[in-house]
Amino acid sequence: MNDQILGVQGVSKSFGRHTVLDEVTFGVRAGSIHALVGENGAGKSTLMNILGGALHPDSGTVTLDGRPAAFADPSAAIRAGIGTVHQEFGLFPNRSVAQNIFAGREPAGRAGFIRWRALGRQAQAILSEIGVDLAPSAPVATLSVAAQQMVEIAKALSLRPRVLILDEPTSALSDHEAQRLFRLLADLKSRGVAIIYISHRLSDVRQIADEISVLRDGRLVGRTTREASPDDLVSMMVGRHIESITPSRRTQLGAEIFKVEGLTRHGVFADVSFGVREGEILGLAGLVGSGRTEVARAIFGADRLDAGRIWLDGRALAIGSPRQAIASGIGYLTEDRKALGLFLAMTVRDNIVAASMPALVSQAGMLRPRAIRAESARYVQRLDIRPADDRVEARTLSGGNQQKVLLAKWLSVAPRVLIVDEPTRGVDVAAKDGIHRHLSELADAGMALVLISSDLPEVLGLSDRIGVFRQGRLVTILDGATATQEDIMRHASA
Amino acid sequence: MVLVVSGLLALAEPRFLNASNLVSVGTGMIYDLPVAAGMTLVLALGGIDLSVGAIIGLTSVVTAMYLRSGGSVVLAVPIALAAAGGAGALNGLLVARFRVAPFLVTLGTMSIARGTATVLTSGYYLSGLPPAYIEIGRGQLLGVPYPVFVVLGVVVVFDVLLRRWKPLHDAYYAGTNPPAALLSGIDVGRLVFAGYVASALAAGLSAVFMTSRLAMGYARFGELAELRAIAAAVLGGASFSGGTGSILGAALGVLLLAVISNGFVLLKLSVYWQGVVSGLILVVAIAVDASRRRRNESR
Numbered sequence: 001m002n003d004q005i006l007g008v009q010g011v012s013k014s015f016g017r018h019t020v021l022d023e024v025t026f027g028v029r030a031g032s033i034h035a036l037v038g039e040n041g042a043g044k045s046t047l048m049n050i051l052g053g054a055l056h057p058d059s060g061t062v063t064l065d066g067r068p069a070a071f072a073d074p075s076a077a078i079r080a081g082i083g084t085v086h087q088e089f090g091l092f093p094n095r096s097v098a099q100n101i102f103a104g105r106e107p108a109g110r111a112g113f114i115r116w117r118a119l120g121r122q123a124q125a126i127l128s129e130i131g132v133d134l135a136p137s138a139p140v141a142t143l144s145v146a147a148q149q150m151v152e153i154a155k156a157l158s159l160r161p162r163v164l165i166l167d168e169p170t171s172a173l174s175d176h177e178a179q180r181l182f183r184l185l186a187d188l189k190s191r192g193v194a195i196i197y198i199s200h201r202l203s204d205v206r207q208i209a210d211e212i213s214v215l216r217d218g219r220l221v222g223r224t225t226r227e228a229s230p231d232d233l234v235s236m237m238v239g240r241h242i243e244s245i246t247p248s249r250r251t252q253l254g255a256e257i258f259k260v261e262g263l264t265r266h267g268v269f270a271d272v273s274f275g276v277r278e279g280e281i282l283g284l285a286g287l288v289g290s291g292r293t294e295v296a297r298a299i300f301g302a303d304r305l306d307a308g309r310i311w312l313d314g315r316a317l318a319i320g321s322p323r324q325a326i327a328s329g330i331g332y333l334t335e336d337r338k339a340l341g342l343f344l345a346m347t348v349r350d351n352i353v354a355a356s357m358p359a360l361v362s363q364a365g366m367l368r369p370r371a372i373r374a375e376s377a378r379y380v381q382r383l384d385i386r387p388a389d390d391r392v393e394a395r396t397l398s399g400g401n402q403q404k405v406l407l408a409k410w411l412s413v414a415p416r417v418l419i420v421d422e423p424t425r426g427v428d429v430a431a432k433d434g435i436h437r438h439l440s441e442l443a444d445a446g447m448a449l450v451l452i453s454s455d456l457p458e459v460l461g462l463s464d465r466i467g468v469f470r471q472g473r474l475v476t477i478l479d480g481a482t483a484t485q486e487d488i489m490r491h492a493s494a
Numbered sequence: 495m496v497l498v499v500s501g502l503l504a505l506a507e508p509r510f511l512n513a514s515n516l517v518s519v520g521t522g523m524i525y526d527l528p529v530a531a532g533m534t535l536v537l538a539l540g541g542i543d544l545s546v547g548a549i550i551g552l553t554s555v556v557t558a559m560y561l562r563s564g565g566s567v568v569l570a571v572p573i574a575l576a577a578a579g580g581a582g583a584l585n586g587l588l589v590a591r592f593r594v595a596p597f598l599v600t601l602g603t604m605s606i607a608r609g610t611a612t613v614l615t616s617g618y619y620l621s622g623l624p625p626a627y628i629e630i631g632r633g634q635l636l637g638v639p640y641p642v643f644v645v646l647g648v649v650v651v652f653d654v655l656l657r658r659w660k661p662l663h664d665a666y667y668a669g670t671n672p673p674a675a676l677l678s679g680i681d682v683g684r685l686v687f688a689g690y691v692a693s694a695l696a697a698g699l700s701a702v703f704m705t706s707r708l709a710m711g712y713a714r715f716g717e718l719a720e721l722r723a724i725a726a727a728v729l730g731g732a733s734f735s736g737g738t739g740s741i742l743g744a745a746l747g748v749l750l751l752a753v754i755s756n757g758f759v760l761l762k763l764s765v766y767w768q769g770v771v772s773g774l775i776l777v778v779a780i781a782v783d784a785s786r787r788r789r790n791e792s793r
Contacts (some may be wrong), residue, residue: 302677326679340677343670345737354667355678357660365660409678 083161254278283463400431540736550716558711582694631706669736
């Protein structure tokens with residue numbers, strides 16, 4: 001491995017008594033893509049932080065161009081030509097796209113005044129280069145999550161890195177957008193950039209990676225190529241064999257209990273109509289920004305509807321707020337678990353009962369601590385939330401367990417209709433499998449489910465029918481048993 | 495902490511433990527306790543209320559003017575609370591409905607309330623209040639002034655409600671993550687509005703007792719009350735990031751401030767130092783809160 005640019009040799013790292021990395025050796029060559037896969041908590045982020053200079057190893061060395069290198073801090077790593085794109089964005093929401101790309105490095109005149117026109121021009125050049133159609137002057141806060149992701153990538157690329165490290169870059173992207181990112185990565189690779197690609201999505205990894213390394217519990221347990229089968233990769237990651245990634249469902253559907261007709265929010269979505277039967281999972285597929293989340297939020301009363309009607313159990317509903325939606329029997333599990341879902345500074349117990357509290361108080365409205373404790377314990381056990389102690393703050397849980405807490409919150413409400421929005425985004429394989437099983441069980445128990453997901457195997461594996469959104473319209477509804485990924489993509493991006 | 499300071503003070507000046515001194519420490523707290531309780535609720539909701547001190551001044555003046563124009567003593571208290579509540583409603587409306595930053599809104603109402611009170615009185619005391627009204631604050635039951643019972647009742651009930659009563663307990667959710675609370679079916683706007691009204695009503699209660707016990711209306715009553723209330727609430731576990739705090743904790747915070755201030759009197763230090771010390775305590779409490787938050791976030 002003479003042409004290895006960046007690597008680690010026998011690196012170990014512990015936090016307190018907890019060993020996160022154990023004698024890991026790993027590296028990436030110029031002009032290749034090396035994928036790093038593993039469950040949450042396997043040590044991927046720690047390794048990434050060591051490579052990017054944010055953490056120092058307890059033992060072992062970081063090598064750059066074959067020589068030992070110790071980065072004092074992230075800016076030293078950046079100067080050495082290492083660009084990182086984190087899963088959690090480090091963007092300034094109120095600043096423009098251009099200002100974010102060049103944050104702290106704006107072109108300036110001699111007196112230090114920023115040369116705005118040059119800034120816009122340079123930003124535009126980078127955006128065009130990576131094929132992203134964004135206005136450099138747009139404030140980042142107004143962009144979709146996918147667009148923000150592209151800004152983050154543009155920012156890393158503006159430094160002309162020799163090594164690019166990406167952490168879960170597609171978790172917020174639709175399939176279409178992910179493909180565009182892959183083309184960009186292939187292009188960078190052909191120009192000699194070394195790319196470290198960290199992901200849970202095995203289909204992504206198998207599509208683009210030249211090499212695949214698997215981390216489990218802080219150890220490098222395997223190195224393979226993209227020819228490895230998904231089953232092999234999964235069993236390497238979890239250390240056991242998981243039968244199938246998504247369970248195929250046996251369905252006995254009841255009557256149509258939930259129906260929406262002509263839902264419209266000007267400029268966002270128009271004339272959306274669908275129904276869901278008891279025990280049915282209706283998948284909603286489409287590109288990010290096609291209006292699926294917006295429709296869900298409007299049904300749930302979080303955003304205003306300009307037109308349209310909603311029925312549940314044959315009754316027309318007038319929903320003006322999430323509070324009314326919940327009282328009517330509708331639940332909505334948000335796609336943005338940290339910003340809109342969890343109360344991170346509160347306990348797991350507080351989170352689980354946050355929406356079901358009205359059922360856990362006396363007639364006078366006084367909390368019943370014993371009932372609350374029992375309710376929370378029930379779902380911690382049922383969903384196997386770890387740690388099993390529900391008095392810890394939600395922020396301390398892994399992504400997968402946080403997602404289970406959100407699901408528990410809605411199970412505790414027991415709505416007639418539950419809309420789940422990207423229920424397994426950024427979640428490890430085992431937790432994903434668990435969430436899929438629980439969603440199936442809920443449907444089997446007679447709940448009507450609407451599943452919004454950009455993960456096509458997930459939509460195909462779980463849904464009885466699949467509605468496809470394109471530019472704010474529900475363009476078709478496919479039969480889940482016969483639909484293919486190609487069918488969905490054709491309708492979503494035609 | 496309260497015990498440590500009290501212990502030190504008792505050693506330095508044995509008169510601290512005199513029954514009459516302890517009663518005077520207790521009575522001295524009746525103005526700050528309700529205000530600190532209201533402030534705790536507002537802080538738990540992720541806001542701040544800088545206008546409470548000024549609302550005390552305005553309420554005092556309004557009450558005294560009403561009484562001096564021949565108004566009835568029975569109606570004086572509801573009118574005082576209505577005046578205070580009105581100011582709180584203005585705060586709540588601007589924060590909850592029009593989404594203006596609480597710091598700015600209450601800074602504005604603080605200036606408006608204090609200014610109005612000063613204009614109404616040209617800066618003079620309004621004395622000559624009816625004896626029946628003065629009796630509200632000075633009257634005693636078993637040797638203890640009436641307001642002590644009222645304030646203790648308010649604190650205890652408020653404490654239980656914030657901990658156990660769902661409509662108020664929701665404040666912790668709303669303060670921790672407002673959009674998530676909204677999606678959990680909590681009417682965040684209404685709760686925030688109610689929080690500012692409650693805070694102002696607490697200030698109004700404080701104003702009633704102050705006006706009555708001191709037998710006059712004065713525009714400068716309640717100066718720096720907001721500062722002491724914030725210090726007490728933060729000492730009691732409230733945080734500027736919202737979602738925490740308890741009324742009982744805030745009450746202990748008030749007690750600490752009262753003991754320290756009593757120490758100044760007993761040790762014959764200038765009362766002018768009290769402002770310096772309250773400010774110092776506030777700054778220290780805020781620094782502790784900030785480091786607590788940093789520790790949490792780095793986990």
